[in-house]
Amino acid sequence: MARSPSEPPARAKRRLPLSVVPTVAAAPTPRAQVPCLTCGLCCSYIAVAIDAPDSVRAATEILWHLYHDHVSVYRDSDDEWMVQFETRCRHLQADNKCAIYELRPPICRTYSEVTCEVNADDEGTSFYAPDAFLAYLATRSRRIYGLVQKRFMPAPEHLAPRRLGSMRQPPSFEKRFLKLRGESPR
DSSP states (O other): OOOOTTSOOOOOOOOOOOOOOOOOOOOOOOOOOOOTTSOOGGGSEEEEEEOOSOSHHHHHHHHHHHTSTTEEEEEOTTOOEEEEEEOOOTTBOTTSOBTTGGGOOHHHHTOOTTTSTTTOOOOOEEEOSHHHHHHHHHHHOHHHHHHHHHHHOOOGGGTSOOOSTTTTSSOHHHHHHHHHHTOOOO
16 A cells, blocks of 8 residues: 555654663672781792693602692692692791891792782692592593503502691691681681
8 A cells, every 4th residue: 555645654663672781790709818928828838830640650740749748739720730848938937027038039039919829819729638639630631540540549548638646637738728718628
């Protein structure tokens, strides 16, 4: 049907887009920054880079580290691996200040309270006993885990954390670290 020139054009039905209101997930409550000189945690261990467990040899080296008391292995979110030896610096004083601050080595000078393990956003994984590492390895690489299990697996009683009175509870580093971050022991 044709419309006459005097009739207004029919209004086309337009659909107006609904405005989308993005849902905002509740941001996690940020942890309070732990000020330097509070804990001295950074002066209570030595960490050395090691190979990731991408071979049987590297995986068994990690096991060897974990067979020792007061030694743990840490994997950061970038898949960098370190062995950590709990040992207090002889220059750390009771008030968590450095007795040789003006003469401290460069590695100490580059350390920052913003990026220290207590304040860092990095959520890595620490292994304090062989059984925890092996459970992780079983999910990371079944092939390597299978080869380790076939040739280098001690009896279960040798893999669990040792319980020798107070000598081998979760290491003091782990307890202090979790307390400073406001987390409970795993």
